[in-house]
Amino acid sequence: MLQFTKMEGIGNDYVYMDGIHQKVPLNAEFIKQISDRHFGIGSDGLIVILESDVADFKMRMFNLDGSEGKMCGNGIRCFAKFVYDEHLTKKTTLKIETLSGIKTCELILKDGQVTDVRVDMGAPILKPQDIPVFYDGETMIHQPIEIEGKTYYGTAVSMGNPHFVIETDDLDFDLAAIGPYFEHAEIFPESVNTEFVKILDDTHVKMRVWERGSGETWACGTGACAVAYACYLNKKCQNKVDVELLGGHLQIEYRDGTIFMTGPARTTFRGYLQEENYE
Numbered sequence: 001m002l003q004f005t006k007m008e009g010i011g012n013d014y015v016y017m018d019g020i021h022q023k024v025p026l027n028a029e030f031i032k033q034i035s036d037r038h039f040g041i042g043s044d045g046l047i048v049i050l051e052s053d054v055a056d057f058k059m060r061m062f063n064l065d066g067s068e069g070k071m072c073g074n075g076i077r078c079f080a081k082f083v084y085d086e087h088l089t090k091k092t093t094l095k096i097e098t099l100s101g102i103k104t105c106e107l108i109l110k111d112g113q114v115t116d117v118r119v120d121m122g123a124p125i126l127k128p129q130d131i132p133v134f135y136d137g138e139t140m141i142h143q144p145i146e147i148e149g150k151t152y153y154g155t156a157v158s159m160g161n162p163h164f165v166i167e168t169d170d171l172d173f174d175l176a177a178i179g180p181y182f183e184h185a186e187i188f189p190e191s192v193n194t195e196f197v198k199i200l201d202d203t204h205v206k207m208r209v210w211e212r213g214s215g216e217t218w219a220c221g222t223g224a225c226a227v228a229y230a231c232y233l234n235k236k237c238q239n240k241v242d243v244e245l246l247g248g249h250l251q252i253e254y255r256d257g258t259i260f261m262t263g264p265a266r267t268t269f270r271g272y273l274q275e276e277n278y279e
Contacts, residue, residue: 001272001273001274002017002022002024002272002273003017003018003022003270003271003272003273004016004017004034004041004270004271004272004273005017005082005086005267005269005270006041006042006043006267006268006269006270006271007078007081007082007265007266007267007268008074008078008247008266008268009073009074009075009077009078009219009221009247009263009264009265009266010074010218010219010245010247010248010249010250010263010264011217011218011219011245011246011247011248012044012072012074012075012217012218012219012220012221012247013042013043013044013218013268014043014044014045014046014047014061014072014075014078015034015035015041015043015045015046015047016046016047016048016049016078016079016082017046017047017048017049018049018086018088019048019049019050019060020049020050020051020088024048026048026060026062027066028062028065028066028067029066031045031046031062031064031066032064032065032066034046034273035064036064041271041273043064044063044064044211044214044217045061045062045063045064045069045213045214046061046062047059047060047061047062047072047075047078047079048060048061048062049079049082049083049088052096052097054097054102055094055095055096055097055102056083056089056091056094056095056096057079057083057088057089057094057096057097058096058097058098059075059076059079059096059097059098060099061075061098063211063212063213063214064213064214065213065214067212067213068099069099069161069213070098070099070100070160070161071098071099071100071103071159071160071161071222072220072221072222073119073121073159073220073221073222073223073224073225073250073261073263074219074220074221074263074265075221076096076098076103076105076117076119076221077105077116077117077119077221077261077263077264077265078265078266078267079096079105080094080096080105080107080114080117080119080265081107081114081117081265081266081267082267084107084114085114085267092106092107092109093105093106093107094107098160099160100122100159100160100161101122101160103119103120103121103122104119104120105117105118105119105120106118106119108262114265115264115265116262116263116264116265117262117263117265118260118261118262119221119260119261119262120258120260121159121160121221121222121225121258121259121260121261122159122160122258122259123257123258123259124157124158124159124225124226124229124254124259125157125158125159126138126139126140126141126156126157126158127139128140128156130158131156131157131158131162132158132162132188132189132190133156133162133164133187133188133189133192134186134187134188134189135156135187139156140154140155140156141155141156141230141233141234142154142155142234143155143156145164145185145187147178147181147182147185148178148181152166153166153167154166154167154230155230155233155234156192157226157229157230158226159222159223159225159226159259160222161193161212161222162188162190162191162192162193162212163192163193163194163195163222163223163226163227163230164182164188164192164193164194164195165195165197165226165227165230165231166194166195166196166197167196167197167198167199167231167234167236168196168197168198169198170198171196171198171206171207171208175196175208175210175216176210176215176216179194179210179215179216180210182194182210183210183212191212191213192212193209193210193211193212193220193222193223193226194209194210195207195208195209195210195220195223195226195227195230196208196209197227197230197231199231199236199237200244202236202237202238203237203238203240203241203242204241204242204244205227205228205231205237205241205242205243205244206243206244206245207223207224207227207243207244207245208245208246209223209245211223217246218245218246218247219245219246219247219248219250220245221250221261221263224243224245224250224252224261225252225259225261227243227252228241228243228252228254228259229252229254229259232254239253239254239255240252240253240254241253248263248264249263250262250263251263
């Protein structure tokens with residue numbers, strides 16, 4: 001049997017498995033099966049804890065369609081809580097290896113329990129070829145793209161994964177109807193996460209997100225970072241912003257060229273998989 005833990009960061013939920021002490025299948029079919037909300041555990045994907053040669057631990061994260069992602073802001077907060085709660089470490093400051101580099105996580109404890117995690121998300125990337133996005137300018141800030149006959153103005157940012165941030169006055173629309181067109185637009189060669197943001201004031205914004213490989217999710221940590229930075233670049237917000245997502249709030253701060261994200265991490269339940277059901 002495979003042991004797992006279900007965790008969520010403001011509604012962005014993943015199945016977590018200790019890949020150090022058990023062998024975890026990493027094939028797309030297995031990931032899709034356990035992520036299914038009717039026939040599996042139900043999640044936005046799978047996150048596996050592994051040993052690292054360059055950091056305290058290594059995180060591999062997979063979307064619910066089985067594709068591997070480079071980074072997940074909500075996922076890494078829960079990852080940090082997992083390794084502390086499961087006594088894999090006694091450290092309260094952790095270095096975690098991801099496909100987008102090594103991230104530093106500071107655990108915030110209350111009565112000995114991890115309630116929140118502050119993550120150094122690193123420097124945002126604006127160079128189009130590094131995001132990547134097919135764009136001739138040095139940066140793509142508040143620039144138009146055409147999706148299904150309609151023009152949208154947005155800002156392209158990478159937080160280790162690609163994002164396109166669009167300001168809007170109205171968040172009440174059918175995101176599922178247009179999200180896939182952004183995700184698979186030719187201008188984004190590795191597809192893209194798309195955020196729609198409404199500015200409430202210069203320290204508070206509200207957003208929805210369509211994540212590549214997962215669809216609309218209740219929260220996206222890297223997306224919240226991209227939104228806060230895009231709003232800052234467009235002079236709509238200060239360098240410290242409360243970002244409101246469907247699942248809750250994240251505090252994002254841009255300081256000294258680096259983005260810091262603070263938010264909750266919560267365990268919902270633990271269990272075991274009958275492996276013969278997921279062959």
